[in-house]
Amino acid sequence: MSGNTFGKLFSITTCGESHGGAVGVIVDGCPPALELSEQDIQPDLDRRKPGQSSITTPRSEQDTIKILSGVFDGKTTGTPILLLAFNKDVKSEDYHHLKDVFRPSHADFTYRAKYGLRDWRGSGRASARETLARVAAGAIAKKLLREKHSVEILSFVEQVSNLRADVELSSLSLDAIESNIVRCPDHAMAPKMIKLIEEVRDEGDSVGGVICGLIRNVPAGLGEPVFDKISADLGKAMLSINAVKGFEIGSGFAGTLLKGSEHNDPFIPDGQRKIRTSSNRAGGVLGGITTGEDIVFRVAFKPVATIGKEQSTVSAEGTPVKLKASGRHDPCVLPRAVPIVDAMSALVVTDHLLRAAARDLPRGI
């Protein structure tokens, strides 16, 4: 109810602040007998961690994950799985000067308005460090989807500022995404994006962009009509990520420019007595339920709020002050956000798979 739980059947409850004791997550509802170790989770955290390349924050955080419950003899037992990463690189004093200042476009002011007090060390709970818990939990969901259902989840950086990649989704691979530090599989565009981010970094500024999400091999029939459309749940999942300002599925905002006769996806017979659509402007979802085609969506990230340039703001008392960040921020959050988008995709799809299983019961009998 306080918004720290996500998912209904495969559900995660996260905790932890930037500079508290630990960031953690309880994964509840994971089916038993899934082989699981910390090695299944760490690689996704490494894709998210700070300091991984020249275009991310130089902060060094190891983000080592520990499994503290729910796994026995190398397998999940069906009981809740506690994943924990202890906080290490704690320099709270770096933030002491921000104790009574509201940084522009950060959550300092709104947390204060909401709670009456706030943990001012490194943004506290509003820090993107919270997403570590999502990525750790998402790694379990991804493994379950991959091994038990052959579902594949891939996201990549499609746009940085006004630089837009041209990517053929049908041939997209994780290798292509991971082949450069900006996680853009368009090999011509990636170096331009990296150069732009470096320039912006050197100016003490930041840029935003768009991540494209792709989910392959989802069975038709997932999603609940009306409020829990899988598209609505994906939208909520992505809009809950720090810095996200927009979400669209399939044709999205561009689709509003088409006529119905141009936008509709014709159904066609497919070889194996299956039915497909010859185009996929729907983005894999009709009426909130999956069609079996690829789920395709886009997520808009605003430029990082922390910048090195001097800015005007006010103190908690309402006095105007000048502010200049000390420096260890990401000039562009998108490369590190790719595994976060992946994780949220995996959590949504896994949850809806379990929900579908519950409904199927009497049909199977």
Place this chain on the structure above:
Amino acid sequence: MSGNTFGKLFSITTCGESHGGAVGVIVDGCPPALELSEQDIQPDLDRRKPGQSSITTPRSEQDTIKILSGVFDGKTTGTPILLLAFNKDVKSEDYHHLKDVFRPSHADFTYRAKYGLRDWRGSGRASARETLARVAAGAIAKKLLREKHSVEILSFVEQVSNLRADVELSSLSLDAIESNIVRCPDHAMAPKMIKLIEEVRDEGDSVGGVICGLIRNVPAGLGEPVFDKISADLGKAMLSINAVKGFEIGSGFAGTLLKGSEHNDPFIPDGQRKIRTSSNRAGGVLGGITTGEDIVFRVAFKPVATIGKEQSTVSAEGTPVKLKASGRHDPCVLPRAVPIVDAMSALVVTDHLLRAAARDLPRGI
């Protein structure tokens, strides 16, 4: 869990199909002692009802709402409120030819994939008639917000196909929105939009567009950090409406083109010892919590899937067939969707107001 409930403290559970007995909603969690009668609800339903103008479907449905519980002596009692609209204009035979055909970009195929069977009369539960229940429940939320908290909720048609209105949000009024049948307060653009919709209607085609939502006078501090950010909940609310393919808040997708130094909203002192921002690219939300500035968002609607032109599709057996709609569809759903967007806004804000109240308890003591 089956996705027919929305909201946690002010929660609605809806039911009903296009051609079943009734469409209804149980509103649970409405505080007691709110004056309420059917006259508070009917006007919003009239803004949503078919046949209201030359650019909506000519189907005639009265959508008369009845309050069947939860109100006594003209006031809410705190117990669940049942609102019901019986179905009348039932011509199921109109749909009989669609029994075994999957209409392109409709939910016929996905419902069949999900449930194994479907109510094929007028799209069944996937019909936009379901949104009647949202609008009815939303009218209660709007009244509560207006009377108890002075929150004002206004949405309008900002774009139809490529025609984009120019609207000054600070002077926007309900009268301006209701001054024309397309519900666009830009008096120069509205007639062009209407003309375009009429042309498209006469072609047997359809168009999409964008609704802009505005919520004024929301107190700072609403919204739960992490997963239940108020922006994420608004996004889910809007993406759960039929035909919606995109959502953005504040600067949205356009904000990805700005640098941090251009995008950040500076905090400034306001006369009454208050703090405001001098710009509002955040759209009224930082870190998922309201700033007290206007909440501004945009919702993308695809063109209506039902068109009069002949289309290719397949039958339930997978055989290719030709399909041509019989006619009583909306050429553009946006004018009638405005009250639906309003309703979902009201439901989200009311729910978060009650959630904030729960948390405030110990501070008030």
Place this chain on the structure above:
Amino acid sequence: MSGNTFGKLFSITTCGESHGGAVGVIVDGCPPALELSEQDIQPDLDRRKPGQSSITTPRSEQDTIKILSGVFDGKTTGTPILLLAFNKDVKSEDYHHLKDVFRPSHADFTYRAKYGLRDWRGSGRASARETLARVAAGAIAKKLLREKHSVEILSFVEQVSNLRADVELSSLSLDAIESNIVRCPDHAMAPKMIKLIEEVRDEGDSVGGVICGLIRNVPAGLGEPVFDKISADLGKAMLSINAVKGFEIGSGFAGTLLKGSEHNDPFIPDGQRKIRTSSNRAGGVLGGITTGEDIVFRVAFKPVATIGKEQSTVSAEGTPVKLKASGRHDPCVLPRAVPIVDAMSALVVTDHLLRAAARDLPRGI
């Protein structure tokens, strides 16, 4: 959140007051393709309805149920099912003298304390008429359990005041329960119970008692460990029924008098490579999960609060007043409560069956 919803996957949301427009329930999560008509539901309502015998209230209420959504062509569609019984025998004026009086051991005072106002007509939402919705929804769950899973649910009156029946559970049948108006299958004890209730009725007084619940053929493995033990969910279900003051499962309170060596149920091999227990003091549940043995529990009902004898109480202003009920009450609620206990049993077991199905997913693959 306001406590009008029960169940997580097979969930019901009820509404309605004693003298409002209707009592209703939305059943959400019922699997598709279950054959269902009003004739499947009405018989259970008839077992609950007032005026059915000489030992129930003489109020005449027909309680005719209507299905208004979620069923098409005689089958459930997987969408929410709205069941409604319109209120008829409305003599609100009978209650007008109670408008400002707090009847002893009724909820008048607590509703006023909670909501600040109350619907004083026939107890409003606190009326046992609310249980009509539970019985209607429970009839669907019972049908699903019976037809798809061969689960049988039987409850009976085991004790009225100090008269305690002696019933052999292994041979219990619905016919035996329904063979007399007090719904006690002990043919020697039933007439004594009836006579006692008649005497108490003639005195203008009331009596309480115990209902024993039995659930047969539940598969082993249902129930969630820790908080949602199936025994805990059954307990909550029963304790949520009007007038219930106690619940015990298996050996219950009497089991506290035994030593561990006397209380433990030994496991024994069963013919078909199955494992059973040779006794069932557990009542069919170990660690909150079903063993596959019969679930057996007991529910204590206090004597009906409405009595014909004069009582002392206070008005809403706190002035002492004398009160005497006008008469149309049940001298003993137990015979009519039997189908309510059945319904709550069915709802709990169905919900846990669906929850188990969700978890089984990956094992089935």
Place this chain on the structure above:
Amino acid sequence: MSGNTFGKLFSITTCGESHGGAVGVIVDGCPPALELSEQDIQPDLDRRKPGQSSITTPRSEQDTIKILSGVFDGKTTGTPILLLAFNKDVKSEDYHHLKDVFRPSHADFTYRAKYGLRDWRGSGRASARETLARVAAGAIAKKLLREKHSVEILSFVEQVSNLRADVELSSLSLDAIESNIVRCPDHAMAPKMIKLIEEVRDEGDSVGGVICGLIRNVPAGLGEPVFDKISADLGKAMLSINAVKGFEIGSGFAGTLLKGSEHNDPFIPDGQRKIRTSSNRAGGVLGGITTGEDIVFRVAFKPVATIGKEQSTVSAEGTPVKLKASGRHDPCVLPRAVPIVDAMSALVVTDHLLRAAARDLPRGI
């Protein structure tokens, strides 16, 4: 959904097995600005810990609690609080011989039926060690209730086997409860109970009993009518504790022997324009909502399933085997269960206080 979360607004999610890495709990929804440190929590854990007296298990576990998030500068921040106790006294090999045996009246068999596999070390998740997390979370709730609302929560051992204490609730104090190791405030009966437990321990057997729960100074008006009656939520809370087989509130099962005229609690005017009842057979709850009188309930615990005597059971393959526990068990769980009952009481009342606060919103304006 998997039953590891309890509470709706003040909610806890627990994790951990007897011999895994840790037992933990995320407390979500705790209001901000409550002073909190580990010293507020540890005393309750010490009341629950093994080895605390001659009548509890001799296992030595320190159960040291750590706060890892949600507290800053000695105060809660409103964000989730992670409490963790690392497991130490791990002798998994002690349990190796139980790997393939189903101990009578334990959850070994049902976990296996449910999950297909189980963590056999020390009962895994079914171990009463799980209640450590409840007690830790409950300590926060108790502090909030005590400091902000003056609510007092006291439980005590009322019955061990057939030895029943005589306790005057109106003068009950924590000191009286803690004055002896069996936690029974009847000074004449406590030594008899201790002697009985010692005798049973020496026989290698175990006994059960009854804990009486008392909650003082709860405001009138808490609880949701219909399904979430506070009595039903208390019942579920208690029935979710290991080894609990029964729950009753107020007059409970004994109340079924009274007539309505004997059972009803008359309302009387109280000095300060307040209304009270002259008796409290209701146990502080009418219609599921608190009256403002003391909440009084009883909880039945079966005798501990682990005994030193030889028992018959079967292996996982269904072969009959003889079993004899190695020894480190509690002969009577009740003294250590007292703080668990307290914790569950506190969690239920706190949750309902927050729920009431949410509803009060518009009345306060």
